Amino acid sequence: MFAATELNRKNQRTEKLVRILFVLMAGLLILPVLIILTTLVYKGGGILSIDFLFTHPTNGMTEGGILPALLGTIWLVVVALLISVPLGIAAAIYLSEYAPDNWGTRLINLAIINLAGVPSIVHALFGLGAFVIFFEFGTSILAASLTLAIMTLPVVIVATRESLQAVPHAFREACWNMGATRWQTIRRVVLPNAISGILTGVILEVSRSAGETAPIMFTGAVFFSPFLPQGVMDQTMAMSLHLFVVSTQVPNVPEDLPYGVALVLIGMVLIMNSVSIAFRMHLRGKKKW
Amino acid sequence: MNITTKEKPVELAIQARQLNLWYGTFQALFEVDLNIKKGMITSLIGPSGCGKSTFLRSINRINERLGYVRISGRVEVFDQDIYAPEVELIQLRKQVGMVFQRPNPLPTSIRENVLFGHKLHNSKSGSRAEQDEIVESALQQVLLWDKVKDRLHHKATKLSLEEQQKLCIARLLPVKPGVLLMDEPCSALDPKGTEAVEELIWELRGKYSILIVTHNMAQARRASEECIFMLMGKVVEHSLTSQMFVTPAQQETADYIEGRYG
Secondary structure (H helix, E strand, O other): OOOOOHHHHHHHHHHHHHHHHHHHHHHHOHHHHHHHHHHHHHHHHHHOOHHHHHOOEEOOOOEEOOHHHHHHHHHHHHHHHHHHHHHHHHHHHHHHHHOOOOHHHHHHHHHHHHHHHOOHHHHHHHHHHHHHHHOOOOOOHHHHHHHHHHHHHHHHHHHHHHHHHOOOHHHHHHHHHOOOOHHHHHHHHHHHHHHHHHHHHHHHHHHHHHHOOHHHHOOOEOOOOOOOOOOOOOOEOOHHHHHHHHHHHOOOOOOHHHHHHHHHHHHHHHHHHHHHHHHHHHHHHHOOO | OOOOOOOOOOOEEEEEEEEEEEEOOEEEEEEEEEEEEOOOEEEEEOOOOOOHHHHHHHHOOOHHHHOOEEEEEEEEEOOEEOOOOOOOHHHHHHHEEEEOOOOOOOOOEHHHHHHHHHHHHOOOOOOHHHHHHHHHHHHHHOOOHHHHOOOOOOEHHHOOHHHHHHHHHHOOHHHOOOEEEEEOOOOOOOHHHHHHHHHHHHHHEOOEEEEEEOOOHHHHHHHOOEEEEEEOOEEEEEEEHHHHHHOOOOHHHHHHHOOOOO
């Protein structure tokens, strides 16, 4: 009575097949990451040294280290974060907690979606026109970071808004009914419970800003500079652009140099990500409902 | 309809006068006239959609947040018109506390939950000793102190539902409200929890004016002194609970109590 029929067996076989297919597809995702990392380590690992990180490039960038590019990228990312994180979080708080559902709000949402879809080279030209030329910041860290900030703003806003929305509505009700204002509710209850999600957005932004080349190459990053940046009005070298330059623009670069640069760039992003992820897990461990 | 009292004039906690309320074009309350006495437990019963929760929510004006709510008439809390333009909602909500169907403790410690309202309404949150006293007094009042005094720093959300609901009541007390509104405060609890919370509500009688919305007629009968029966947005009957359940004055009330609808 309960024996499998031919149809049952056929369905079971399909089930198994489909399952294997899905597992394979998911597994494939790891492959590119593994290949990239092993290639980089294999080909560029040899050049890595303290000297490589902390000396200037020499001999037409075919020898020496990457210090100005490394510092430049840190400058660019930090300044971009300082601009986009407060701005993005404030905008997301407004959209999630205050904004009425009307055409104005919908317009803002539309703008965010569109901003996320603008190609980075267009951002680059916008940054050139707006910050370098119109505001007369010149090619500088400030102009480049502003461009990066605008480009990554949607990521911060969307991640923040979503993590604010994930805080159960009942908490807000409870606060409002006790006579809390919206801001008191946000500061004491909503934000502390959304902070881990907000950090995710920031992590994504860091990774993206550090790797972007187009938006900074017209606005603040230079091929080569013998000086380290001293402030936000200086031009600077940057890892991503340096990688592009030593890979394609300079003759007679030893093979392991570009791989070394790429390895350091990826390493920077990975280290920043892991620190933030660890921090996030620590926060999430403290939050319960 | 209202109870006639021959003795000294009773003090009133809540008065509604000709209260009409619309959600957009839908009228939810019709000419509601009620006198709810101070220090008493009054229950509001009636079938779903009869307007009892709406009435409750118009007393701390939380309805308004929906944006499409319109009212006419008057509501007074302790003889003050709460819809007057000079009324500060924050002060109103301090005076009129609300307990919800599902316990909604904040995701912080038990202690912080109790102190939350206190900290909201005072620019200085007081010394550690003062705070300790506030926490103990509030938790004592809701009969929770002995159970949780050794774990005040535990997450409030880890408590049982019954304890959470008691905590939600305790949380209102430090700001010294006069009125407690309870919207089906036991409907998420098991029978034992219901009994415990009812017991607590009975305990709070006299100190606070309590208005409970309930679907559970047995609960209205057990845990309230006066009872209001509403139907289709109108008040049908308001009398002593003991009287309403034995000799209802209106036919609709009798039908509802006997379970013919609702």
